[in-house]
Amino acid sequence: xxxxxxxxxxxxxxxxxKPAEKDxxxxxxxxxxxxxxxxxxxxxxxxxxxxxxxxxxFTIECVWKGVPQAKSPYGDCGVYALKFLECLMLGVPFSRxxxxxxxxxxxxxxxxxxMYVETAGANESxxxxxxxxxxxx
Numbered sequence: 001x002x003x004x005x006x007x008x009x010x011x012x013x014x015x016x017x018k019p020a021e022k023d024x025x026x027x028x029x030x031x032x033x034x035x036x037x038x039x040x041x042x043x044x045x046x047x048x049x050x051x052x053x054x055x056x057x058f059t060i061e062c063v064w065k066g067v068p069q070a071k072s073p074y075g076d077c078g079v080y081a082l083k084f085l086e087c088l089m090l091g092v093p094f095s096r097x098x099x100x101x102x103x104x105x106x107x108x109x110x111x112x113x114x115m116y117v118e119t120a121g122a123n124e125s126x127x128x129x130x131x132x133x134x135x136x137x
Contacts, residue, residue: 009058010030011063027060
């Protein structure tokens with residue numbers, strides 16, 4: 001889910017198969033966010049600007065096009081979601097060549113290594129058992 005303040009939309013990037021038109025589970029789940037965000041914007045706005053803050057609910061949009069679709073048994077959806085979010089945040093086009101089921105083992109290893117390195121503090125040895133215990137906790 002991405003909340004776009006300038007567009008006043010809550011976009012749901014769905015990696016499941018496109019549901020029937022009457023399936024409202026995704027929009028129902030996003031509705032509290034669509035209603036809450038305008039009030040949060042009002043609350044954090046300077047008092048002088050609050051009268052001009054629109055408090056109507058944001059619109060909800062489900063996006064399937066360009067989103068990698070998970071395949072049964074859906075065990076890789078978290079990895080797909082993380083990498084897709086990374087692409088969105090960096091403004092990089094999502095490439096199905098690099099992120100697909102046949103490459104998932106490699107992607108998981110790279111993701112685990114990156115997460116492991118990011119937990120390291122300055123001048124800490126990642127082979128130190130104390131570091132490992134802290135990183136795992």
